[in-house]
Amino acid sequence: MGIESKICHIYLLILILSLEIHLSVASNAISTGQSLTGNQTITSEGGMYELGFFKPGNSLNYYLGIWYKQVSVQTLVWVANRDKPFFNTSSELTLSEDGNLLLSNQFNNPIWSTNSSSSLLNTTVAVLLDNGNFVLRNVSNSSSIIWQSFYYPTDTLLFNGRVGRNKITGEVQLLSSWTNLENPSPGMFTLEIDPEGSSQYYLVWNKSQRYWTSGLWNGQTFANIPELTTKYFSDIEFVSNERETYFTYSYQDTSLISRFVLDISGQIRQYKWLNNSQEWVLMWSRPNNPCDAFSVCGSFGNCSTKFSPICRCLHGFEPSSPKDWNLSDWSGGCVRKTPLRCGDKRQGDRFQMMPNMQWPTNFQKYKVQSIKECQSACLTNCSCSAYSYIVECLIWGGGLRNLKELSAGDVNGGDIFIRLAASELPQTTNSKKIFNLAILAVGVVGLGLFGIIVVRIWRCRERRFIAPSWAARVPSGPFKYRELQIATKNFSEKLGAGSFGSVFKGTLSDSTPVAVKMLEGSRQGEKEFRAEVITIGRIQHVNLVRLRGFCSESAKRLLVYDHMPNGSLDKHLFRKDSQLEWKVRYQVALGIAKGLSYLHEKCRECIIHCDIKPENILLDVDFCPKVADFGLSKLFGRHFSRVLTTMRGTRGYLAPEWISGLPITSKADVYSYGMMLLEIVSGRRNLDQPKDGNFEFFPICVARRLHNGEEILSLLDYKLEGDADLEELKRACIVACWCIQDDEKNRPSMGHIVQFLEGIYELSTPPIPLDLQCLVDNLGYQETSGSSSQIYSNT
Ligand SMILES: *[C@@H]1O[C@H](CO)[C@@H](O)[C@H](O)[C@H]1NC(C)=O
Ligand SMILES: *[C@@H]1O[C@H](CO)[C@@H](O)[C@H](O)[C@H]1NC(C)=O
Ligand SMILES: *[C@@H]1O[C@H](CO)[C@@H](O)[C@H](O)[C@H]1NC(C)=O
Ligand SMILES: *[C@@H]1O[C@H](CO)[C@@H](O)[C@H](O)[C@H]1NC(C)=O
Ligand SMILES: *[C@@H]1O[C@H](CO)[C@@H](O)[C@H](O)[C@H]1NC(C)=O
Ligand SMILES: *[C@@H]1O[C@H](CO)[C@@H](O)[C@H](O)[C@H]1NC(C)=O
Ligand SMILES: *[C@@H]1O[C@H](CO)[C@@H](O)[C@H](O)[C@H]1NC(C)=O
Ligand SMILES: *[C@@H]1O[C@H](CO)[C@@H](O)[C@H](O)[C@H]1NC(C)=O
Ligand SMILES: *[C@@H]1O[C@H](CO)[C@@H](O)[C@H](O)[C@H]1NC(C)=O
Ligand SMILES: *[C@@H]1O[C@H](CO)[C@@H](O)[C@H](O)[C@H]1NC(C)=O
Ligand SMILES: *[C@@H]1O[C@H](CO)[C@@H](O)[C@H](O)[C@H]1NC(C)=O
Numbered sequence: 001m002g003i004e005s006k007i008c009h010i011y012l013l014i015l016i017l018s019l020e021i022h023l024s025v026a027s028n029a030i031s032t033g034q035s036l037t038g039n040q041t042i043t044s045e046g047g048m049y050e051l052g053f054f055k056p057g058n059s060l061n062y063y064l065g066i067w068y069k070q071v072s073v074q075t076l077v078w079v080a081n082r083d084k085p086f087f088n089t090s091s092e093l094t095l096s097e098d099g100n101l102l103l104s105n106q107f108n109n110p111i112w113s114t115n116s117s118s119s120l121l122n123t124t125v126a127v128l129l130d131n132g133n134f135v136l137r138n139v140s141n142s143s144s145i146i147w148q149s150f151y152y153p154t155d156t157l158l159f160n161g162r163v164g165r166n167k168i169t170g171e172v173q174l175l176s177s178w179t180n181l182e183n184p185s186p187g188m189f190t191l192e193i194d195p196e197g198s199s200q201y202y203l204v205w206n207k208s209q210r211y212w213t214s215g216l217w218n219g220q221t222f223a224n225i226p227e228l229t230t231k232y233f234s235d236i237e238f239v240s241n242e243r244e245t246y247f248t249y250s251y252q253d254t255s256l257i258s259r260f261v262l263d264i265s266g267q268i269r270q271y272k273w274l275n276n277s278q279e280w281v282l283m284w285s286r287p288n289n290p291c292d293a294f295s296v297c298g299s300f301g302n303c304s305t306k307f308s309p310i311c312r313c314l315h316g317f318e319p320s321s322p323k324d325w326n327l328s329d330w331s332g333g334c335v336r337k338t339p340l341r342c343g344d345k346r347q348g349d350r351f352q353m354m355p356n357m358q359w360p361t362n363f364q365k366y367k368v369q370s371i372k373e374c375q376s377a378c379l380t381n382c383s384c385s386a387y388s389y390i391v392e393c394l395i396w397g398g399g400l401r402n403l404k405e406l407s408a409g410d411v412n413g414g415d416i417f418i419r420l421a422a423s424e425l426p427q428t429t430n431s432k433k434i435f436n437l438a439i440l441a442v443g444v445v446g447l448g449l450f451g452i453i454v455v456r457i458w459r460c461r462e463r464r465f466i467a468p469s470w471a472a473r474v475p476s477g478p479f480k481y482r483e484l485q486i487a488t489k490n491f492s493e494k495l496g497a498g499s500f501g502s503v504f505k506g507t508l509s510d511s512t513p514v515a516v517k518m519l520e521g522s523r524q525g526e527k528e529f530r531a532e533v534i535t536i537g538r539i540q541h542v543n544l545v546r547l548r549g550f551c552s553e554s555a556k557r558l559l560v561y562d563h564m565p566n567g568s569l570d571k572h573l574f575r576k577d578s579q580l581e582w583k584v585r586y587q588v589a590l591g592i593a594k595g596l597s598y599l600h601e602k603c604r605e606c607i608i609h610c611d612i613k614p615e616n617i618l619l620d621v622d623f624c625p626k627v628a629d630f631g632l633s634k635l636f637g638r639h640f641s642r643v644l645t646t647m648r649g650t651r652g653y654l655a656p657e658w659i660s661g662l663p664i665t666s667k668a669d670v671y672s673y674g675m676m677l678l679e680i681v682s683g684r685r686n687l688d689q690p691k692d693g694n695f696e697f698f699p700i701c702v703a704r705r706l707h708n709g710e711e712i713l714s715l716l717d718y719k720l721e722g723d724a725d726l727e728e729l730k731r732a733c734i735v736a737c738w739c740i741q742d743d744e745k746n747r748p749s750m751g752h753i754v755q756f757l758e759g760i761y762e763l764s765t766p767p768i769p770l771d772l773q774c775l776v777d778n779l780g781y782q783e784t785s786g787s788s789s790q791i792y793s794n795t
Contacts, residue, residue, distance in 0.1 A: 030101075030126040031139070035094040043069055046130035046254070049077070053089055057327075059182040061085030064093060064103055064112065066132060066149070068257060072278050076184065077132050077156040077259060078149050081112040083185035099124035099146060101136055114147045130254075132158040154184065157249075157260040163201070164193050164239075164246020173246065175262040180329035188331045189266040189293065193245065199238055201247070203266065203287070205294035211266070212287045217247075227270070227284040227752075232762060258283070264328050265310070266293030272762075281760045288601070288751070291404040298333020299399025302354075314403070315352055316424035333399065338421035342382035349379065350425045351387075351417035356406045358413040359388065366393040378419065388416045478530075479551040483509075484558055488516050496568070496615070500632055505563065513563035514548060518556075524635060526552055533559070535605065536631035543595030545618055545628040557635075561628070565621055568628075570614035573683055578717070582724035584623050585680050589732060590757045591625040592617055596673060597750035599630055600666040607631055608664060612672035613653045614679060652687040656742060656771060667744035670753070674739025678702060681732055683717030703737045703768040731757060737766035 028045045030036060041052030050069040053062050054076065064080040081103060090106040099118035103111045116136055118124055124146060125139045138144035150161045155177050157163055165172045177187040190204045199217035202210045215223025217238040222228060228236055234252040239245065251258065257273035259280075267290050271280040287293060290310050291303035297311035298320070304310060311325075313334035319325040320332045341347050366377050374393035378384040386396040406413040485491070487506035495503045501520040507513055524532070533550045540546060551558040566572070569588065572580050580588075592612075599607045609616075610633045618626045655671035657664055678686055678699050686698050696704075698715075705712055712733055716724050735756050741747050748756070748763065755761035 028128050030093070030095050032095050032097050032099070032122045032124060035092045037092045038089045042128050044128045044130040044132070048130050048254075048257075049128060049132045051128045051134060053091070056184060057182040059085075060087060061183075062087065062089060062091065063184060065184075066128065066134060068273070071257060071273055073280070075259070075280070076154075077158055078134070078152075079154050079184040080149075082154060084111050086111055095124065095126050095136075097121045099136065101126050101147070116147045118146065131160045133160070154178075155262045159233075159250040159258075160248055162246040162248045163191065164244060165195075166244045168243055175268075177262045177264050177266065180264060180324055180327035182327055183329075187264060187329070188295075189262055189264075191262050191268055193247075197245075199240065199245075203262075203268065203293070205266065209294050211292065211294035214286075225284070225286060227761075232283075232764065265290055265330075266296050282755075283761055284752075284755075291402075295331060295333075295401040297330045297401075297403070299401055300334040300336075301330055301401075301403065303402070303404040314354070314418060316418070316420040333401075336421070338424050340382070340419065340421055347422060349419050350422045351375065351378075352420055352425060353415055353417050354403070355415050356413065357416050358402065358404050358406050359394070359416060360396060360400050360402050362398075362401075363388075363394040363396050366395055368393045375417065378417075384419065386416055386418045388414060390414045479549050479558070479560060481551050481553045481556055481558070484516055484551055484560070487514065491516075491518070500629075506560075512548075513565075515561045515563045517559045517561065519559065519635070529557060529635065532631070532635050536635075539599070539607065539631070541595055541598040541602075542624065543591045543626055544598065544630060545626040547631075564618035564626060564628075566619035566623060568615050569617040569619060569625065569680075572619065573614055573679060574685065576719075578683055578719050580623075580683075582716075582720055582728070586725070586728050586732065586757070588617070588619070588623065588625045589677055589680055590754065592627060592673065592676075593750055593753045593757060595625070595627040596669055597754050599627070600669070600750050606666065608633065608666050609669045609672075610664070611650060611653075612669050612676060613650060614676055617676075652685065655744070657744060662744075665744060666750070667747045670739045670747045670750060671744070673750070673753070674736045674747070675699065677732055677736040677739065681715060681717065681729065681736070683719055697772070699737070699740055700768065700772060702733050703740075703766060706733055706737060706765055707768055709765075731759070734763055734766060737769070738763055740769050740772060741766065742769050742771040 027042050030042065036042065036052065039052065041050050043050045047069055049066050051066045052064070054065050054067065054074065055062055056074075056076070063082070063085055065076045066078040067074060067076050086103075086105045088106045091104060091111070093101065093103045095101050098121060100116055101114040103113065105111055114136055116124075123139050124136055126134065126136050128134050132149075134149040135145050136147040138146070150158075151171075151173055153161055153163065153173055153175055155175055157175060163173050163175060172192060174190050174192040176191075177189040178184045179187040188206050190207065191201055192204060194200050194202060200222065201214040203212040204210050212224075214225055220229055221236060228249065230236055233249050236249045238247050257275075258270060260268065260270050262268050263285075267285045267287065269285040270283040272283050273279075274281055290296065290305060297303045300314050300317045301311045302314050304312070309328065309330070311330040313319060316337055317334035318337050319330075320335045324330075324332050340349050342349065366374060368374050368377055371389040371393075374387050374389040374395070377393060378387040378395050381395070381397075383397045384395050385398060386400055388394045400418070403416075484506065487508055488504040489506075491502075491504045493505040495505050495515055497503070501518045504516045504518070505513070506516045529552050530550075533547070533552075537547045537549075545564065546562045547559060548562060549560045551560070572578060596609065596612070599609060607630055609627065609630045611629060612627075616628045618628050620626060653672040653675045655664075655668040656662075657668060675686055681702075682698055684698070702712070702715055704710075705715065712730060713722055713724070713726065715733065716722065716729060735748070735753055738746070738748050739753070746767075752761055752763075756763050
C-alpha cells in the first residue's frame with residue numbers, strides 16, 4: 001500500500017470526524033446523503049430542542065426522538081418509532097437523495113420512514129426547528145414543506161403543534177399516552193377531536209370509551225378548560241375550514257418551557273419548567289380528579305388521590321404485573337391472590353364490604369327483597385364478583401373497573417361487597433357474623449366516643465384528612481340538652497354571637513373543650529335536622545372546624561364544635577397591636593382556600609358556605625385556620641338567604657349576585673374570600689375607611705394599582721412595617737382582585753386559588769371590577785344596625 005493511499009485514509013478520517021463533530025455540535029439539519037448514528041444529535045437553531053437516539057429509563061430499547069435540550073430531566077416531546085424500537089446504536093437515520101428520511105437498524109433493515117419522495121434529486125433537507133417541529137423541506141424554499149413531525153404528534157402538543165383532522169384525506173392528529181414510563185408505544189388513552197365533526201375533544205380509553213370532553217369551542221377557549229385562554233397563552237386557535245379542522249396554541253415568550261401532555265394515567269396536563277428548582281410543575285390537568293380517567297387502575301384496582309401512586313389493589317388482590325405497576329402503568333389491574341372456590345359450600349366464598357365507593361356501571365339489577373337474598377344471588381352465580389344492596393339489589397360480573405371513593409357530584413355509589421375466597425378474610429363460621437360484628441363495633445365505637453378523649457394535633461401545613469373510620473364518619477352526637485347545660489355551666493361563658501346564634505364555651509365530661517352553638521330560628525323538622533347534621537358531620541378536613549355532635553330537643557337546636565383556642569381571625573387581624581406576621585397571614589389565606597376548595601369540590605355533596613368573613617375563620621393553637629359554620633345554609637333552607645342579606649356584619653363580603661338575585665354558586669364564596677383576603681393584606685375592614693372626600697375603596701385601589709403596574713407594598717398593613725414577601729403579597733393581591741370580579745364566571749375556582757397561592761398556577765393581571773364601586777356607593781358605608789333576633793321575629 002502506498003503513502004498516497006494512507007494519506008487518503010487520513011483525510012477521509014478527518015472528514016468523517018469533522019462531520020461527526022459538526023453534526024453533534026452545531027447543525028440543526030440533515031442534508032441528503034448525510035446520516036445520524038450512535039450518540040450524534042442535531043440541535044434546533046435556538047438551542048431549545050435536540051433530536052437523536054434515546055433509551056427511556058432502564059429500558060434496553062432505543063428510539064429516535066426529540067427532547068428539550070435545556071431541561072435537565074430527560075423529557076421527550078416526540079418519538080418517531082414509538083412501537084418499533086431498535087436495540088443497537090449502530091442504527092442510522094439517513095436522508096436519501098430522493099428525499100426519504102429512513103431509520104434502519106444495524107442490519108440495514110428499515111424500521112421507520114417518512115415515506116416521502118421527490119422527483120428532483122438532492123433537493124430536500126431535514127431540519128429541526130426551534131419550536132420542536134422536525135420538518136422535511138425543499139432545500140431552496142423553506143416554506144415548501146414535504147413532511148413534518150407536528151402532523152404525527154405522540155403524547156405531547158407543543159406550541160404551534162396541532163391536534164385535529166384533515167377533512168380531505170381523513171388523516172387525524174391525536175395524542176396518545178405512552179404505555180408506561182419506559183415504553184413510548186401508544187397506551188390506552190387518546191385525546192382526539194370529535195369524529196362527528198363538532199368543535200370538541202374527547203379523552204378516550206381503549207379507542208372506545210369516552211371519559212371526558214373539552215366542551216365546545218366558544219370562540220375563545222373550550223368550555224371545560226378555561227385555563228386555555230389568551231390570558232395565559234398568546235394565541236389560541238380552533239381552525240375549521242373545508243380542508244381541515246384542528247386546535248393549536250402558542251406563547252410569545254419563547255423562554256417559557258411548557259408542555260401539554262397526555263399522561264400515562266389518562267389525564268391531560270400542562271406543565272411548566274421551573275429553571276430555578278429544575279422541575280416540572282403542573283399548571284392544570286383534566287379530568288380534575290385523576291381517578292376519573294377511565295379504568296386508570298384496571299380491574300379490581302382502588303383509586304384514590306390520597307394514595308401515591310393513586311392506584312392500589314383491593315384487599316385480597318395483587319397487581320397483575322408488578323413490573324408495569326412500578327412503571328406507572330396500572331391499566332393491567334389486579335388479580336386475586338386466592339382463586340374463588342365457587343360452588344364449594346363449606347370452604348366457599350365470603351364478602352368484604354367497601355364503604356362509600358363509586359359503583360362501576362356494568363351492574364345488573366336483581367329483583368330480590370333483602371340484602372340476604374341479594375348476597376345469595378351473588379354467591380350462587382360463579383361469575384358474580386360483587387353485590388350491593390341499598391334500595392335494590394345490584395350484581396357485578398367479571399372485573400370491577402373504576403372503583404373509587406365516592407366524591408362530590410358522583411351519583412351511583414354506596415357500600416359495595418366484594419367477593420373473596422374465604423381464606424382471604426378473617427376466619428368466622430359465616431359471613432353474616434362478620435356483618436353483625438361490624439354493626440356491633442360501630443355501635444360500641446359510637447357510644448364509647450363520649451368517654452374517649454380523642455386528641456388530634458394536626459400540623460397546619462400538611463394536608464391530612466381524618467381517616468374515614470366508622471367513628472369519624474358520624475358525629476358523636478346526639479347530646480342531651482342537660483349535658484350541654486352542664487358542660488357550658490348553663491351557657492355562662494359566651495364566646496361570641498355569630499350568625500344564626502350565640503356560641504358558648506364548654507367542657508365535656510371528659511374535659512374536652514368545645515364550643516356550643518345555640519341555633520336561633522332553625523325551623524326544620526327533627527328528622528331533616530338530624531339528616532343534615534350527619535351530612536355536615538361527615539365533612540372533615542384540616543382546615544374545617546370539626547362538628548363533634550348536636551342536640552335536638554323540642555325547639556332547642558345546638559351544635560357542638562371543637563374549641564379553637566385562638567379565636568376568630570378578625571380578633572387578630574383588626575387589633576391595633578396585631579401580632580399576625582405576613583408568613584402567618586399567607587398560610588392562613590392558603591389554609592382557608594384549601595378548606596373551601598374541599599367544601600366546593602372534594603366532598604360528597606358540594607357545599608357553598610355563603611358566609612365567609614373573618615369572624616367565621618377560627619385559629620387553632622398553631623394558627624392553622626379552620627373555616628367555621630359551613631353547612632348552615634342547609635340547616636336554614638330557604639330562610640337562609642333572607643337572613644343573610646339583612647344580617648349585620650356580613651355586607652362587605654356579599655357577592656353582587658346576592659343582591660341582584662342571580663343564582664348563588666360556589667363563586668359567591670370566592671367573592672367573599674377575595675374581600676377577606678384584601679383585609680388580611682390591609683389589616684383593616686374594607687368598609688372601614690376614613691370618611692374624607694377623596695378616599696378610594698380599598699379593593700378598587702388594589703385593582704387599579706395592579707392594573708397600572710404601580711407599587712403595592714404600601715397596600716400592606718402598616719402594622720407590619722413593610723415586612724412581607726413581595727412576591728407573596730403580589731400573588732395575594734392578584735388573586736383577591738380576580739375573586740371580586742363582577743361576573744362570577746371570571747372568578748377563579750377555590751382549587752385554582754390554592755394552586756395560585758402555592759405558586760404552581762399563573763394568573764394574569766386582573767381587570768378593575770367596574771360594578772364594585774357602584775355597589776359600594778349604593779350600599780353606603782354605614783352599616784345599618786339591627787340584631788339578628790329582630791330579623792327572626794319578623795319572619
Ligand atoms: C459518543 O459515543 C462514543 C463511543 O460510542 C464515546 O466515545 C463518546 O464519548 C460519546 N460522545 C458523547 C458526547 O457522549
Ligand atoms: C451493534 O451491531 C454491530 C453489527 O452487528 C456490532 O458490531 C456492534 O457490536 C453492536 N453494538 C452493540 C452496542 O450492541
Ligand atoms: C410509512 O409507511 C409505512 C407502511 O405503509 C407505515 O407503516 C408508516 O407508518 C409510514 N410512516 C409514516 C411516518 O407515516
Ligand atoms: C446528490 O448528492 C450526493 C451526495 O451528496 C451525490 O453523490 C449525488 O451525485 C448527488 N446527486 C445529484 C443528482 O446531484
Ligand atoms: C424547490 O424549490 C425550488 C425553488 O422554489 C423549485 O425550483 C423546485 O422545483 C422545488 N423542488 C421541489 C422538489 O419541489
Ligand atoms: C415556495 O413554496 C411555497 C409553498 O409550496 C410556494 O407557495 C412558493 O411559491 C414557493 N416559493 C418559490 C420562490 O418558489
Ligand atoms: C380494548 O379493545 C379491544 C378491541 O375492542 C379489546 O379486544 C380489548 O380487550 C380491550 N382491552 C381491554 C383491556 O378491555
Ligand atoms: C437556567 O439556570 C441555569 C443555572 O441553573 C442557567 O445557567 C441558565 O441560563 C438558566 N436558563 C434560563 C433559560 O434561564
Ligand atoms: C380503597 O381506598 C379507600 C381510600 O380512598 C380506602 O378507605 C378503602 O379502605 C380502600 N378499600 C380497599 C378494599 O382497599
Ligand atoms: C419496583 O420498584 C422498586 C423500587 O423502585 C423495586 O425495589 C422493585 O424491585 C420494583 N419491582 C419490580 C417488579 O420491578
Ligand atoms: C351470573 O352473573 C353474570 C354477571 O352478572 C350474569 O351475566 C349472568 O346472567 C348470571 N347468571 C345467572 C344464572 O343469573
